[in-house]
Amino acid sequence: MAEVNTGDSGGGQGKHGKKRAKKLSTRIDMTPMVDLAFLLLTFFVMTSTFNKAKTMEINFPAEPKNDEERQKINNALTFILSKDNSVYYYYGEFYAADNKDGKPATQLEKTNFSKDGIRKLLLERNKNTIEEVNELTRQFKDKGSKMADSTYKRMVVSVKGGKEALTVLIKADDQAIYKNVIDLIDELNICQVGKYAVVDMMPNEFELVTAANTK
Amino acid sequence: MPKIKMPKSSPSLDMTPMVDLAFLLVTFFMLTATVRVSEPVVVDAPSSTSEKILPDNIMMITVDKTGRAFYNISNSEVRIHTLMRMGEQYKIQFTDEEKKRFGAMTSFGVPMEKLKEYINMDDTQRQKVKSPGIPLDSTNNQLGDWIQFGRIEAAKQAKIEKDKAVSAGKSFEYEPLRFAIKADGKANYVAVQEIIKVFTKKDIYRFNLITNLEQSTEE
Numbered sequence: 477m478a479e480v481n482t483g484d485s486g487g488g489q490g491k492h493g494k495k496r497a498k499k500l501s502t503r504i505d506m507t508p509m510v511d512l513a514f515l516l517l518t519f520f521v522m523t524s525t526f527n528k529a530k531t532m533e534i535n536f537p538a539e540p541k542n543d544e545e546r547q548k549i550n551n552a553l554t555f556i557l558s559k560d561n562s563v564y565y566y567y568g569e570f571y572a573a574d575n576k577d578g579k580p581a582t583q584l585e586k587t588n589f590s591k592d593g594i595r596k597l598l599l600e601r602n603k604n605t606i607e608e609v610n611e612l613t614r615q616f617k618d619k620g621s622k623m624a625d626s627t628y629k630r631m632v633v634s635v636k637g638g639k640e641a642l643t644v645l646i647k648a649d650d651q652a653i654y655k656n657v658i659d660l661i662d663e664l665n666i667c668q669v670g671k672y673a674v675v676d677m678m679p680n681e682f683e684l685v686t687a688a689n690t691k
Numbered sequence: 692m693p694k695i696k697m698p699k700s701s702p703s704l705d706m707t708p709m710v711d712l713a714f715l716l717v718t719f720f721m722l723t724a725t726v727r728v729s730e731p732v733v734v735d736a737p738s739s740t741s742e743k744i745l746p747d748n749i750m751m752i753t754v755d756k757t758g759r760a761f762y763n764i765s766n767s768e769v770r771i772h773t774l775m776r777m778g779e780q781y782k783i784q785f786t787d788e789e790k791k792r793f794g795a796m797t798s799f800g801v802p803m804e805k806l807k808e809y810i811n812m813d814d815t816q817r818q819k820v821k822s823p824g825i826p827l828d829s830t831n832n833q834l835g836d837w838i839q840f841g842r843i844e845a846a847k848q849a850k851i852e853k854d855k856a857v858s859a860g861k862s863f864e865y866e867p868l869r870f871a872i873k874a875d876g877k878a879n880y881v882a883v884q885e886i887i888k889v890f891t892k893k894d895i896y897r898f899n900l901i902t903n904l905e906q907s908t909e910e
Contacts, residue, residue: 506706510709514713516717517713517720520721524720529745529901530742530743530901530902530903531745531899532901533897533898534897534898534900535896535898536898648880648881650879652879652881653877653879654737654879655737655876657883662741665741
C-alpha cells in the first residue's frame with residue numbers, strides 16, 4: 477500500500493548494452509499524502525474554536541462623593557441577589573422600618589431566574605418601553621419607511637433612556653455569585669431595560685436580606 | 692442462461708478532486724485557527740445573549756473561582772513597557788531577555804516580588820505553580836499600579852503608532868484600550884466588585900464583561 481510505484485523495474489540493461497532511460501510511470505501513489513491531509517484536517521477541525529469570546533459592555537457608577545445628595549429615581553426597581561441564586565426585589569424607594577416620613581416599611585419580594593420569575597416581572601413593568609421599541613423595530617423593518625440604521629439605534633436608545641422607562645438597580649450581597657449578576661443583566665437586556673446600574677447595598681437592605689434568607 | 696456481464700473497470704478511482712477538497716479544507720482551518728495560549732487558570736465565564744465580539748485592544752483582568760486576580764494586556768509592546776514602569780516603581784530590574792519573555796506571556800497572577808521568578812519559568816513549570824493572584828488591597832495595591840501604567844503605556848503606544856502611520860502617509864484608526872473583566876461564573880460577586888472598585892478609583896467606569904454565547908437550551 478505504501479510503496480511507491482516505480483513502474484517496470486530493471487529495464488534499460490539490454491543485450492546491446494545500450495543505456496535506455498527508465499520508463500517511469502507518471503502516476504504517483506498519493507495515498508500517504510491523502511492520509512496526512514485528512515489527519516491534519518481532522519486535527520484542525522477538532523481543535524478550532526469558532527466562538528470568539530463575547531462581551532457585554534456596561535458602565536459602573538462612580539463612587540459617590542460624600543456631600544452629594546442621593547438622587548431620586550422614579551419608576552425604580554431594585555433587585556437584591558443573595559446566596560443560592562435567590563433574588564429579592566422591591567419597587568420604588570427604600571423605607572426602613574422606622575422611617576421619619578411615616579411610609580410603610582419596604583418589604584422584599586422573592587423571585588427566581590425562571591421564566592415566570594424575573595422575565596415576567598420585567599415584561600410587565602417595562603411594557604410601555606417594550607411596546608415602543610417593538611413599534612420602532614416594525615417601522616425600521618418596514619420597507620416603505622426607509623429609516624436609517626443609525627436613526628433607529630438612536631431612537632431605541634432614547635426610548636430606553638426615557639423618563640418613564642424603568643430603572644433597575646442591581647445589588648448583590650457577599651454571598652451572591654457573579655453568574656447571577658450576569659444573568660440578571662442579560663435578562664434586563666432581553667427585556668429592553670436601558671437604565672440599570674450595579675450598585676452597593678445599603679446597610680438597611682442588608683439586614684432585610686439576611687432576615688429573608690433565614691426565613 | 693444469459694449472463695450479465697459487468698463492465699470491467701479499474702478498481703482504483705481518481706482521488707484528485709477529493710484530495711483537492713481535503714487540502715482546501717486543511718488550508719482553511721489552518722488559516723482560521725487561532726493559537727490557544729495556555730492560561731494559568733481555567734475560567735468558566737457565564738453565558739449571556741450578548742453578541743458583541745470582544746475588541747482586540749484590551750486590558751483583561753481574570754477572576755477565578757476563588758477570587759484571585761490575573762492581569763493581561765493584549766498588546767505585547769505595551770506589556771513590556773508596563774513591566775518596565777512597574778520595575779521602576781517596585782525597584783526590580785528586568786533583563787532584556789526577561790522583558791522579551793514577558794512580552795510573549797499570557798495573563799499572570801503573581802505579585803511583583805515573585806514576578807521575576809515566574810517569568811523565568813518555562814510553560815510546564817508555570818502550569819504547576821499555584822499563582823496567589825495579584826494583590827489589590829489598599830495597602831499593597833499592585834493591581835491598581837498595573838492598571839495605571841498599562842493605561843499610560845497603551846496611550847503612548849497608540850501615539851507612536853499614529854505618528855508612524857501619519858509619516859508613512861497612511862490613515863490611522865485609533866482603537867482605544869478597553870477594560871475587560873473575565874470572571875468565573877461561580878466567583879463571588881464581591882471579588883469582582885473589589886476589582887471594579889480598583890478601576891473606578893482610577894476613573895475607569897466602562898467595562899467589557901466577558902461572557903460565552905448562550906446556547907439555546909431554554910425550555
